[in-house]
Amino acid sequence: MTSLSESQLSKAAAALESKNYREAHRLCLAVLQSHGPDAEAYFLLALLTADHDNPTKAIEILDRALALVPSDPRFHAHKAKSLLALQRREAAADAAARAAELGPTDALTFDTIGVVHTRLGDHASAIALFEAAVAHDDHRAAYHYNLAASQQFAGAFDLAAAGYERTLEIEPGHVKALSAVVGLRRQTEEDNRIDALVTAFEARDPTNQEAQLHLGHAIAKSLEDLGRDDEALVWLGRAKAGVSASRQYDTAMDAEIYAAAAGALVAKTAEPASGKVSDRPVFIVGLPRTGTTLIDRILGAHPCVRSLGELSNFALLAKQMARTAGAFVMDAATLEATATVDPAALGQAYEASVSGLAGDAVRFTDKMPLNIVWAGHIHRALPGARLICLRRHPLDACLSNYRQLFATSFSYYNYAYELADCARYYLYFDRLRAHWAESLPADRYTEVAYEDIVGDLEGEARRLIDHCGLDWDPACLDFHNQAGSVATASSVQVRQPLYSSSIGRWKRHAEALQPVQDILRDGGVIDADGNWLRDT
Known part of the structure; x- marks a missing residue:
């Protein structure tokens, strides 16, 4: 691979990270057109395709990458994730196992294999993988959140609380971590996050229904803990209003x-x-x-x-x-x-x-x-x-x-x-x-x-x-x-x-x-x- 294609692929990876999909797609195609089949270009295109909820096509592209470099654990890990999206659980488990055997060296791959294990119900294995992801990159909120969630499932509530807090240190507006940390313990008059949660709720992007749900539910749970039941029910209504209106339940x-x-x-x-x-x-x-x-x-x-x-x-x-x-x-x-x-x-x-x-x-x-x-x-x-x-x-x-x-x-x-x-x-x-x-x-x-x-x-x-x-x-x-x-x-x-x-x-x-x-x-x-x- 020439230095020019390496530079293009590096830019494509950065564009993908910032969700500039059009630019990432353009750069990857440029490499394939100028240099022929390239495993890294295929890999980035597969990630882009998976981000657009097309796991079947993502697997097809990953198989092209694997045909060129069958020993790259990243390719197997992301194939496992796409297989799981298609509910092909056994194939996903096999691909995740192969990825782990090949010895991942980057945080994203450890995290991806961990996500697959979580969705397969194997939280004990997931914890070790998420720990490895955090060890390789301590500054990514998503890795800390995934680790904390698995620790919560395993009953390690003190570790989970610390993990959620670390998530919030890195990304104060991480709504799932805010919601989760409130759910771990009873809120009290002396120790609660209601003011911060309400501030975040009011400042949220009004089109972000996920944030509306998580923050509103966390506020309602906190109010229930304080015995303010009527207010809690009002907040549940506010939390659910956006999704209820958009989904038009039949x-x-x-x-x-x-x-x-x-x-x-x-x-x-x-x-x-x-x-x-x-x-x-x-x-x-x-x-x-x-x-x-x-x-x-x-x-x-x-x-x-x-x-x-x-x-x-x-x-x-x-x-x-x-x-x-x-x-x-x-x-x-x-x-x-x-x-x-x-x-x-x-x-x-x-x-x-x-x-x-x-x-x-x-x-x-x-x-x-x-x-x-x-x-x-x-x-x-x-x-x-x-x-x-x-x-x-x-x-x-x-x-x-x-x-x-x-x-x-x-x-x-x-x-x-x-x-x-x-x-x-x-x-x-x-x-x-x-x-x-x-x-x-x-x-x-x-x-x-x-x-x-x-x-x-x-x-x-x-x-x-x-x-x-x-x-x-x-x-x-x-x-x-x-x-x-x-x-x-x-x-x-x-x-x-x-x-x-x-x-x-x-x-x-x-x-x-x-x-x-x-x-x-x-x-x-x-x-x-x-x-x-x-x-x-």
């Missing part, structure tokens, strides 16, 4: 999804399940923020159970095998078409997809809450699998979903930006839950209420362990001291002993929740006083 789409989930199997559920007979999987389903992570921790504390986290494998495989059009994995058309898929093949594909994570565990848990819509298909494909569905007081469930800052990239949680939409969504869920309770075998499908776990932890834990076909182990009662990562919104709460303060939280906002109460009352799940009609 409740009819979710109504169709839930109807298809039940209707697609009306004729099938009466037939003997013909899928792969395996008793290893335990699916923990329900609405988010109703105790799914708590149950996962209780079961995962058993020596025969391995927790695999929240996986999308079953839905992705169903989409692939159903061959339906469109980008959505969980839509009415795919749920209906999956009824025609060979259940044995789907069950075998699912087990194969998790074999590396599950190892030789007697049981393993998959706690993707929205697998509730796949419960019928899961039973047909894996008739030996257990399903545990979480329930919670409808008003507490709706409020908890509204209070949660879900990933904005996951459109299935679009209902959570408006309280009334949370209530309507709850009714869809509850009708489907009742359908499964009636349609699926009691030895394969069971339900548990969050309030019952809090009221009788040992009794409910014993019942669930028995449902899983295992002998009782007292370690299940020590779930909060269990090792392992928790990459959910409950990462802090589930490392504490069980507490009851979240039960009846809705009563603090009874007046503001009146429209929600009306919807839930009309839907037949609560009475006029807000009492849960859980047996109806």
